[in-house]
Amino acid sequence: MGAKGVGSNRYVDDYVLVAANTAEAYRALGVLAHCLMDYGLSLNKSKTVFLSAKHYRDYVASQLGGDDAEAAKLRKIDLKFDPYSDNPEADYDSLVETVETLEVRQLLNRELEKALPDTFLVTQIGRTIRLHAPAVALEIAATLLKQQNLHAFRSSFSTIMRGVANLRGDGRFAPIHEGVDRLLDQVPIHSAHLLKADTSLLHYLRCLRFQRTPARANFVSELFDKTQLDAVRRACIDCWREWSDAVAFNHLRNRWQQLSPECQRLYWLASFRFGDEGDKARQQAKRAIAQYWELGVELPFDERRDKAKLATLPRGTEPRFAAVFARWAKGAGDAV
Numbered sequence: 340m341g342a343k344g345v346g347s348n349r350y351v352d353d354y355v356l357v358a359a360n361t362a363e364a365y366r367a368l369g370v371l372a373h374c375l376m377d378y379g380l381s382l383n384k385s386k387t388v389f390l391s392a393k394h395y396r397d398y399v400a401s402q403l404g405g406d407d408a409e410a411a412k413l414r415k416i417d418l419k420f421d422p423y424s425d426n427p428e429a430d431y432d433s434l435v436e437t438v439e440t441l442e443v444r445q446l447l448n449r450e451l452e453k454a455l456p457d458t459f460l461v462t463q464i465g466r467t468i469r470l471h472a473p474a475v476a477l478e479i480a481a482t483l484l485k486q487q488n489l490h491a492f493r494s495s496f497s498t499i500m501r502g503v504a505n506l507r508g509d510g511r512f513a514p515i516h517e518g519v520d521r522l523l524d525q526v527p528i529h530s531a532h533l534l535k536a537d538t539s540l541l542h543y544l545r546c547l548r549f550q551r552t553p554a555r556a557n558f559v560s561e562l563f564d565k566t567q568l569d570a571v572r573r574a575c576i577d578c579w580r581e582w583s584d585a586v587a588f589n590h591l592r593n594r595w596q597q598l599s600p601e602c603q604r605l606y607w608l609a610s611f612r613f614g615d616e617g618d619k620a621r622q623q624a625k626r627a628i629a630q631y632w633e634l635g636v637e638l639p640f641d642e643r644r645d646k647a648k649l650a651t652l653p654r655g656t657e658p659r660f661a662a663v664f665a666r667w668a669k670g671a672g673d674a675v
Contacts, residue, residue, distance in 0.1 A: 343370045355395075364389060461495040465502035469509060476506055477515040484522045486529035493533055500542035507549045516550070523547065524554045537568060544574040551582035560587065569599050576602060580609035588613055592620050600632050608668050625665075632661040 340347050345367045346357040356371065358364035372382050390398060465483070468476050482488055483499050492499060506512045507519055523546050527534060534540045540562075547555050555578070563575040579587035591598070591606050598606060607624070610617035 340370065340374060345370050361389070458494050461492050462498045465495060465498040468502040469505045469512070473512050473515045476512060477518050480506060480515075480519055481522055484526065486525075489526070489530050489533065496533055496539045497542045500539075500546055504542075504546045507546055520550055520552060524552060527558055537571065540571060541574055544571070544578060548578045548581040551578075551584060556582075556584070556587075569601055572599070572602050573605050576605045576609060580605070580612055583612045585613060585616070588616070588620075592623075595620075595624055596627070596631075603628070603631060604664060604668075607665070608671070611668070621665075628661040628665065629659060632664065634660050 340356075347367075348355045348357070356364070356367045358367050368382070368387070375381055464479065468479050471479065480503055483492065484503070489496070489499070503519060503523065507516060507523075512519075523543075526543060534543055544559070547559065559575050559578050563572055566572060566575075576591065578584075579591075588606075588609065591609075595603060595606065603624075607621065607628070610620045613620070
């Protein structure tokens, strides 16, 4: 590298190439790529980042622990609240008071100015969002869910969505639920690329299940029809279940045999939300579940025809999984 006129430094496993301008930086990367090729190696594009001198200094300072007092305090907060401690209420109030003393919005804006935001700091902000007053929590959520900011914080997408889901599912934040819903409905419009990853999509769907809107209903319906992933389909069914969406339920009812066993079981659980229609749907599918929900470890005998033979076997009288699940679901129809 030195023979080609490229200045570089090494810090453990990190290599830093120093260039006078962007054009020179691209030339240095080209030289590095050719050098690596000679050894059968290639450049890891996902870990290659261009930084200005200022941003690089900020990055080094953060890595060396050069945070200001606010950032350092937020980093050190232990968010593992134990409700079974000797003084759970006092512990929780103390945690809330600590968070309220921090200028979280200023910290968030400071991270947005960096070329490489501090992932852990953003994660802590997402985790503490429900410890703020509703108005402040809505401001933080709005900042996190803006198009350019969500892209900048994409490595913390799952944590951000968990924080927003906590807000949306907490009755104390009911005054801001409508505002949070509007922010969430904009995500597929301006940041659809972030929902390509299955994990991110599942976290996003978890936020949608609390309230039905026309935009969400359309998004979930199209997603269910297009996706081949069973986990995503189950998340869609869970949204319909929480919304008590009778149209979607009827759509599933007519395609019940085409669903995977896992989706069928969630559909069965959802049926308890639909009164008489749900009762009829379960009655319609009752005979088929014994076959569809087999685990593959059952004894090869028919429960009715071979009842006498099964009675002589050690595991012959054990109930089949379908019967156990149906009995459990009857009492767990409102389970989360």
